[in-house]
Amino acid sequence: MKKAGLVLTSLLLVVGLVTGCGSTPPAATPNAATDMSADVKAIKDRGVLKVGVKVDVPNFGYKDPKTEKIEGFEIDLANVISKKIIGTEKIETQAVTAKTRGPLLDSGEVDLVIATFTVTEERKKSYNFSDAYFVDGVRLMVKKDAGIASLKDLDGKKIGVAQSATSKKAIQEQADKVGAKISFLEYATYPEIKTALVSGRVDCFSVDGSILSGYLDDSTVILADSFSPQDYGVASKKGNDGLAKLVNTTIADLKTSGELDKMIEKWGLK
Template sequence: MKKIGMILTSLLLVAGLVTGCGSTPATPDKSSSGVPTDIQAIKDRGVLKVGVKVDVPKFGYKDPKTEVVDGFEIDLAKVIAKEILGEEKIETTAVTAKTRGPLLDSGDVDLVIATFTVTEERKLSYNFSDSYFTDGVKLMVKKDAGIKSLKDLDGKKIGVAQSATSKKAIQEAADKLGAKVSFLEYSTYPEIKAALVSGRVDCFSVDGSILFGYLDDSTIILDDSFAPQDYGVASKKGNEGLAKLVNETVAKLKTSGEHDKMIQKWGLK
């Protein structure tokens, strides 16, 4: 009898587990209004939350006097917000190359539009739109340093941003040339520029469009260019409705000619 009781108890436990599993429905792809649930959540909130750069002139830059953040990527965020909300209502969060992924993961931002280079590895973690800008990794040095190319940086230190693709691109190019270079990583671009000015690094390396925002009379950007960098709008895996809308918006801007106008507005190359 004791054995039979144990068997009955086990069966009841299994039945309870099965019932419990069935009581939690899967999240529907669309809301009752037919709008994808990820987009509906933004509509209900009334604002699109976007991670942007605040230290990249012409892309995403915060004016220290007015504290206004503007640039090409800010304009792009507003266009996407208008597609969703009917108005250009965005809430921006400053991100760096190191923090933009985690902020997407946590849900603190809906999108990251922050000179985020699309790579096969990153596609495993995030949704990316088609490219809205293509650049290349370049090198900034002091005018009086006598450095003309990457080969001249043999034995030198190069400043790069944490978690950026610049380090890998330059390392691979240096290896092909037989040049030995070392790297110092910084969290922000102004920190790298300051390191170059003070002599802590011999070169500031990042995408050319970013470097142009830090060019002054004492520095030059070399002709060398490495590893084409395609920037895409990133969203969290699972937010497929949002990813589709973003990609369609980028495509629409390109076909209508508005994308070219935005590029010209900000003087991008």
């Protein structure tokens, strides 16, 4: 009897192995909730995407003094990303400048910076950047009656640039090539630079061409010179890799569908 019992037990074990009974259950198929990275889930649970944006760049991120509403191409892009994460367009904007946008990411006060932030190899060491959603070039704005037609004509002149922006380096490199000795005055905001140009404190206002176009008036002109292509990317904090991946996928989808071009066209950008 004992021997028969052992044989019966052995047979049951074999049947169990063949049918899968008693084996470790297969892992559950990941669903949207379990597959979501912790950084993205934190934003979804909070119910709002915090974004650093410009408020002084017409057509990109600009606060209308009459309505107090911030609008522009980059605000629209932030809303698209918000909808991807939360399911609705729910963003909380924080005004940033070229100097403050990095520290606000570092401190965690914003989840993303979408603020004409040029991607450079040096900056990629500190932040995650998406692929470019817009490409521009550094340009020069001068007074129409200044008699200035090119960077070479700015020899001995002062150029106004934004603090911590890439414009200064790009212009200096080109000035060295054409033999123009120039100096710089740095300002916190673009309106300050435009005011300095109008008042004569600087002879030129330099930043990316699409930004300059928002400050163009009857007394000024943007020169034909264009330097150093500027790739704008969405920046996120190092370590928030799930968020960076989602942003990049969203931008890729917008490019493929043609929606990104429509958004650019909507705001009259080139």
